[in-house]
Amino acid sequence: MAEPKENPLMEKIVSLCKRRGFIFQSSEIYGGINGFWDYGPLGAELKKNIRDCWWNDMVRGRDDIVGLESSIIMHPKVWEASGHVGGFTDPMVDCKISKQRYRADQLFFAAVIVEKKDKLFGAGPTDVIGYVSALESERLLDELMDKAISLKRKKAIQGEILPFEIKDLTQATPEEIPMIPSPATGELGSLTPPRAFNMMFETYVGALRDESAIAYLRPETAQGMFVDFKAVVDTGRVKIPFGIAQIGKSFRNEITPRNFVFRSREFEQMEMEYFISDQDDWEKWYRYWINWCHNWLRSVGVADSRLSESVHPKEKLAFYSKGTTDIMFDFPFGVQELWGIAARGDYDLSQHAKFSGASLAYFDEVTKRRYVPHVIEPAVGVDRIALAILCSAYAEDQAPDEKGNMESRVVMRFHPRIAPIKVAVFPLLKNKPDLVNKAKEVRDLLRPQMSVFYDDAGAIGRRYRRQDEAGTPFGVTIDFDTLGEKGPELKDTVTLRDRDTMKQERVKISELSAMLLAKIR
Ligand code: GAP
Numbered sequence: 001m002a003e004p005k006e007n008p009l010m011e012k013i014v015s016l017c018k019r020r021g022f023i024f025q026s027s028e029i030y031g032g033i034n035g036f037w038d039y040g041p042l043g044a045e046l047k048k049n050i051r052d053c054w055w056n057d058m059v060r061g062r063d064d065i066v067g068l069e070s071s072i073i074m075h076p077k078v079w080e081a082s083g084h085v086g087g088f089t090d091p092m093v094d095c096k097i098s099k100q101r102y103r104a105d106q107l108f109f110a111a112v113i114v115e116k117k118d119k120l121f122g123a124g125p126t127d128v129i130g131y132v133s134a135l136e137s138e139r140l141l142d143e144l145m146d147k148a149i150s151l152k153r154k155k156a157i158q159g160e161i162l163p164f165e166i167k168d169l170t171q172a173t174p175e176e177i178p179m180i181p182s183p184a185t186g187e188l189g190s191l192t193p194p195r196a197f198n199m200m201f202e203t204y205v206g207a208l209r210d211e212s213a214i215a216y217l218r219p220e221t222a223q224g225m226f227v228d229f230k231a232v233v234d235t236g237r238v239k240i241p242f243g244i245a246q247i248g249k250s251f252r253n254e255i256t257p258r259n260f261v262f263r264s265r266e267f268e269q270m271e272m273e274y275f276i277s278d279q280d281d282w283e284k285w286y287r288y289w290i291n292w293c294h295n296w297l298r299s300v301g302v303a304d305s306r307l308s309e310s311v312h313p314k315e316k317l318a319f320y321s322k323g324t325t326d327i328m329f330d331f332p333f334g335v336q337e338l339w340g341i342a343a344r345g346d347y348d349l350s351q352h353a354k355f356s357g358a359s360l361a362y363f364d365e366v367t368k369r370r371y372v373p374h375v376i377e378p379a380v381g382v383d384r385i386a387l388a389i390l391c392s393a394y395a396e397d398q399a400p401d402e403k404g405n406m407e408s409r410v411v412m413r414f415h416p417r418i419a420p421i422k423v424a425v426f427p428l429l430k431n432k433p434d435l436v437n438k439a440k441e442v443r444d445l446l447r448p449q450m451s452v453f454y455d456d457a458g459a460i461g462r463r464y465r466r467q468d469e470a471g472t473p474f475g476v477t478i479d480f481d482t483l484g485e486k487g488p489e490l491k492d493t494v495t496l497r498d499r500d501t502m503k504q505e506r507v508k509i510s511e512l513s514a515m516l517l518a519k520i521r
Helices: 008-019 042-059 074-081 141-153 224-227 230-234 284-297 347-356 380-392 433-446 460-470 509-520
Strands: 022-026 038-039 065-068 088-095 101-103 107-118 122-134 193-197 202-204 214-216 242-251 266-276 307-311 323-329 335-346 362-366 369-371 374-381 392-398 406-412 423-427 451-452 473-479 495-498 504-508
Touching: 008 022, 008 380, 008 392, 008 406, 038 042, 038 202, 038 451, 042 242, 042 266, 042 284, 042 380, 065 193, 065 230, 074 214, 074 347, 107 141, 107 380, 122 141, 141 323, 193 509, 224 230, 224 266, 224 347, 266 284, 266 380, 284 307, 284 323, 284 335, 284 374, 335 347, 335 380, 374 380, 392 460, 406 460, 423 433, 423 460, 433 451, 433 473, 433 509, 460 473, 473 509, 495 509, 504 509
Parallel strands: 065 242, 423 451, 423 473
Antiparallel strands: 022 038, 088 101, 088 193, 107 122, 202 214, 242 266, 266 374, 307 323, 323 335, 335 374, 362 369, 392 406, 473 495, 495 504
C-alpha cells in the first residue's frame, strides 16, 4: 500500500484514522487494493458533512447555482470531445526487474560529478562517475546525496561531489536512461523509456466485448455539466451568469496512488461550472471564485495558516485556458494542490457542440444575442478536503485524568459544522437506572437535530478522551444534580463540556438543544 513512510505526523494521522474508524484500506481482509479506500463510521459522517456543507453553501444557499447528478458512464464520444481519450495521460516508467511502475515526472535523477583535487593548483579535472535516482519526497536531495556518496565510496574515487542538477525522467536523454539506476533495485539498464499512459478506466457496455462496446468510468464530474448544459438551460429557468454543480465519484487509474487518500484511483469530486457571458469580465469572476473557495475552506475548519495559492504560469496553461490557480494546503508530506480554479473560456461547450452536432449556444433574451458562454470552474476532491481537515484538526495536548493528574491526549479539533459526532451523552454511572434513563431521554431529545453518541462504558474521563479522539465538540453528562439530589435549582440541568477548552458549564436541559444548534451551524 502507498502508506507514507518516515513521516511521523502522517503515520499518526493514518493510524488514528484506522483505529477510530475514519478510513480503512479497501478490501483489507484480502490484503488491500492499492489506491482504494473505505470510510468507516466516523469517516462516512465526516464526508457526508463536507458534502452537505458544500451543497448547502454552493447550491441551496444561492439563487444562481443549480445542482446536477449525471451518470458515471457516459457516451464514449464525451471523452473524445473533452480531450481525455487523446490526452489524459501521465508519463510512465517501468522497472523491468522489480516490475515496479513509476510516474516519470516523479522519478528524479542526477549525474554524479566528482572534482578531483589537484595537488598543486587546487581544483582539478571533473568526471561523471555515474547516476543516482530517487522518488519525489521531502528528502529528495538528501537521498540523492547519500546515494552519490556511497557510489563514490564503492568506486573508490577521491574528490569532491559537485552540486547536482536534478532532473525528472521525462528530461532524460535516450543515452542516459540505461545509466540511471532503478530506485527499486539500484540496477542499471532496468528502467524503460517514459511512455504515455491513459488514466481512464475502460469497461464494456452490453454483452459484446469489442471496440464498439468500450466505455469509460468518468475521470471527472465536470463533463456532465457541459453535456447537460442545454437540458439545464431549457428546464431550469437559469439566466447567465449561473452555475451547475455536482458531487460524485470519479475514477483515475493513477500510476502511483499515494499519500493516503490524497491521490487515489476512486475518489469523489465537488465541481461547479459557472457560465458567464463571453463579454463579461472573466477575471472578476475568476477572482470571486478563488476567494469563495478560500472562505469556504476556512468555514469548515481547514487551517488558514496552511493555505496558499499557486498560479499556473501562462506558458504552462492549455491553449484554451485563460488562467488557473490552485489553492494549496501544507500537508505533512508537503505543500500540494487542494482545489483548482480554472478559467476555461468556451472550450468545453464548443468541443461538445462540434462533436455532437448540438447547438450549445445561449440566447440572451434581453440583448437578443446568441453566444457560447465562457466558464469558470472550481474543482475539488472531497477526499482531499477530508484529509486537509483531518490534518488541520489533529492535535496533542495535556488534559487532567480522573485524579487530576495531567496526561497527554490526542484531540481532533474539528469545526463543529464538520465534526462527525456533534455531542456525546454520558450518564455519570452505568449502574444507576435513574441516571441512565435520564441520559437516554436527553439523547432522544437531541437526536432529531444532530448526530449524538451515547456512551456509558468506563470512567467518565476515559469516555471524554475517546470523544476527544473522535473530535466530538461537546459532551453532556447527566449526574446526581440532574436528578435534583442537590436541590431543586440544579434539577434538570446537565454539565456541558467543551472539547477544546475542557471547560464545563451547567445548562438547563430545556435550553440544551437550541444552545448546541447555535454552536454547530
Ligand atoms: N474538472 C477539472 C478537474 O478534474 P483536476 O485538477 O484534475 O481538475 C480537481 O481535479 C480536483 O480533484 C483536485 O484539485 C483534487 O482535489 C481532486 N483530485 C484529482 N485527482 C485526484 C485523485 N487521484 N485522488 C483524489 N483527489 C483527486
